[in-house]
Amino acid sequence: MEMQPATDSRLELWHELMQFYIREAWLLDERRFREWLDLFTDDVFYFMPRRLNIHRSEPERELSPVGDLAIFEDDKTYLTMRVERLETGMAWGEDPPSRTRHLVGNLVAEPQPGGEVKAKTAFILYRSHHETEENVFAGYRDDVLRPTAGEWKIARRTIVLDSNVILAKNLSVFF
Amino acid sequence: MVAIGGKHQIINLETGQLDRSVFVDPDIYAEEQEKVFGRAWxxxxxxxxxxxxxxxxxxxxxxxxxxxxxxxxxxxxxxxxxxxxxxxxxxxxxxxxxxxxxxxxxxxxxxxxxxxxxxxxxxxxxxxxxxxxxxxxxxxxxxTYAGIVFATWDKDAPSLDDYLGDARWLLDVSFNRLDNGTEALGPIKWLEPVNWKTAVDNCSDNYHVPTTHLSTIIVQGRHRGIPRLTHEQQFQSESKHLFVNGHSLTMRFLERADQARQTHGITADNREAFEAYYRQTLAEAERRLGSLRARRLQLGNHSLFPNGVLGLRLAHPRGPLQTEFWHFALLEKDMPEELKTALRRGSANYNGVNGIFEQDDMDNWRGVTNSALSPIGRKYTQDLSMGVGHDRRHPEYPGVVSERYTSESNQRLFYRRWEQFMNADSWDDIPLEPKAMRYEGTATLRG
Structure with a gap:
């Protein structure tokens, strides 16, 4: 992504999307997962590829492609199952729940023909669980945002962690 | 000659009591790297x-x-x-x-x-x-066994064929069904704060499923049309544990030869397509495995001694209190793409680091591991007494067979197998069950 000259319309879009992502982060950290789920289109593809440890000369092999085994490869139904699971009160991996803090920034937004926007953000996700467990996940998200009934919805999200072996017991939190 | 007794006496088979120190003791950990991981396939x-x-x-x-x-x-x-x-x-x-x-x-x-x-x-x-x-x-x-690669450092280890022994008789129904074999995707890698043995032991723990995984069982019933496990299925089914040479297997029976296998990723929406696939491949499977194995048997939860956990998944020891998990998806090469996609997604989304089943397991294994760090807790043994006296040799199936699907027979015998490796001076002291099953069909170790 190249930085574009800052015209009024681009600044306006950047602000609007930054507010969208700030709201999303608060929804997650305040455990308002039903409202978070509503940020996604019904045909969403929520994807986290594996990140391989590969020589600099082979950058095309660093992320596992769609069709290979991925860490997340969710549709709306899988995402809904993840959220509804928590509501049963018996999703023991998240009950008691993780305490999370999503810091999202470095937004770059690229409008696409047809009204969709490609939006790339970097994140740090801090998680504290039970008494003393801590994880820090860092990475970036590549989203496709679609204007739907006056609101932005996430139609596609690719999450790339900056980890090879994930240094956590599980990924029971949302990215 | 098989040694009687030995330094490590951790499990009492008559009472099912297990010494917890095996999960946390650094000296035991160092010794098992040599005596278990240095010897086994x-x-x-x-x-x-x-x-x-x-x-x-x-x-x-x-x-x-x-x-x-x-x-x-x-x-x-x-x-x-x-x-x-x-x-x-x-x-x-x-x-x-x-x-x-x-x-x-x-x-x-x-x-x-x-x-x-x-x-x-x-x-x-x-x-x-x-x-x-x-x-x-x-x-x-x-x-190799049906494309899965095994290795050992011990030049005196028996052949892989003998090491797997008659465990292969049942493993074949998952891994060796078709001429074109399987392909592996992955792995997803992550680090869990658990002793490696707690995860291996859990592969034969059919008891925990309705409690640990209840939230996921509820939502997959709601969204994927998968019926909830009944009390009868859990406690009265004719499924069994088999234990052969350290390998812990759950054997389930299919009602119909084309029944969709109990595998993550199969849903009410795609079940018919899977059943059509099993029908199309039945003749080939029957030629390779014979009628009983191709039509009637299904492999349930299982582990391969020492650290193969449920299919092609590995629990690499990383110190007494840490284990690096590797999750692969293993798919039959001949499967239509849409079915492969369903199984690939199901594989990671149910049982990977983010799996809606597996993410509820880790804190249990961590709790079991850490109980042995508790100065008071470690004075109390772990109770693995379920079904003591209700497992024995069976005229039709290999190894030690439990009467019931929910049993701790395989766990007790897993820790006994561990003792056999730890107390042995060499492979001469480690017992192996001779292969005794009749392998109907053309499938071999190599595929």
Whole structure:
């Protein structure tokens, strides 16, 4: 992504999307997962590829492609199952729940023909669980945002962690 | 001769009481790296991960980093990832394709057949006196079962065929069903704060499923049309545990030959397509496995001794209190793409690091591990008494067979197997069950 000259319309879009992502982060950290789920289109593809440890000369092999085994490869139904699971009160991996803090920034937004926007953000996700467990996940998200009934919805999200072996017991939190 | 008694007495088979110290004791951990991981045949990968000549895949045998490669002649090989000069790692990536491995420290270069091919200054600095033949890469014994690659460091270990023994009789129904075999995707890798044995033991714990995984059972019933496990299925089914040579298997019975296997990713929406696939492949499976295995039997939760956990998944020990998990998806190559996609997604989304089943397991294993750190808790044994006295030899099935699907027979016998390895001076002291099953059909160890 190249930085574009800052015209009024681009600044306006950047602000609007930054507010969208700030709201999303608060929804997650305040455990308002039903409202978070509503940020996604019904045909969403929520994807986290594996990140391989590969020589600099082979950058095309660093992320596992769609069709290979991925860490997340969710549709709306899988995402809904993840959220509804928590509501049963018996999703023991998240009950008691993780305490999370999503810091999202470095937004770059690229409008696409047809009204969709490609939006790339970097994140740090801090998680504290039970008494003393801590994880820090860092990475970036590549989203496709679609204007739907006056609101932005996430139609596609690719999450790339900056980890090879994930240094956590599980990924029971949302990215 | 099989030794009686020995230093490690951790499980009482009559009472089912287990000494918890095996989960946390650093001396025991160090000893099991030698006596269990240094001796056993360990799953390390799959031939599809190194499909082309000169492909390599970086893996582990216990804590030892290992290069699994296909040499220029097409032979699979497993080398310790250690330069014979100072001991630096000669491979630092997950996978690739190369004829030789050059050490980044001083440039010693090894072929993918293990020879020290080149070193800078051989004539001058070493005066031409270095015996390169003595400085080959350290190589493990390697064999394959239906494409799954195993290796052992112990030159006195029995053959892989004997090591698996009659466990293969049932493993074949999942891994050896079709002529074209399977392909492996992955792995997803993550680090869990658990002792490796707690995860292996859990593979035969059918008891925990309705409690630990209830939230997911509820939502997959709601969204995927998968009926909830009934009390009768859980406690009165005719499914059984089988235990052969350390390998812990759950055997389930199919109601119909084309019944969709109990596998993550199969849903009400795609069940018919899976059943059509099983119908289409039945004749081939029956030719390979015979009628009983092709039509009636299904492999449930299982582990391969010591650290193969549920299919091609590995629990690499990383100290007494940590385990690195590797999750692969293993798919039949002939399966239509849409079904492969369903199983691939189901595989990771139910049982990977983010799996809606598996993410509820880790805190249990951590709790079990850490109970042995408790000064008071460790004075109390772990209770594995479920079904004591209700497992025995069976006229039709291999190994020790539990009467019931929900039993701790396999757990007790897993820890007994661990004792046998830990108390043995060599493979001469480790008992192996002779193969006694009749293998109907054409399938062999190699596929």
């Amino acid at each position: 360990l799953m390390i990968g799959h031939d599809s991960l190194v499909a082309k000549p000169n492909d390599f895949f970086h893996t582990y045998m216990g804590e030892d980093p290992v290069i699994l490669c296909r040499d220029g002649r097409g032979n699979l090989r497993a080398f310790l990832n250690m330069c014979r000069h100072r001991g630096n790692r000669i491979v630092r990536t997950d996978a690739g394709n190369t004829r030789n491995f050059a050490c980044a420290y001083h440039g010693w270069t090894f072929s993918n057949q293990g020879e020290l091919e080149y070193l800078p200054g051989e004539e001058e600095a070493y005066y031409g006196a270095l015996d390169r033949d003595c400085l080959r890469l350290v190589e493990a014994r390697l064999d």
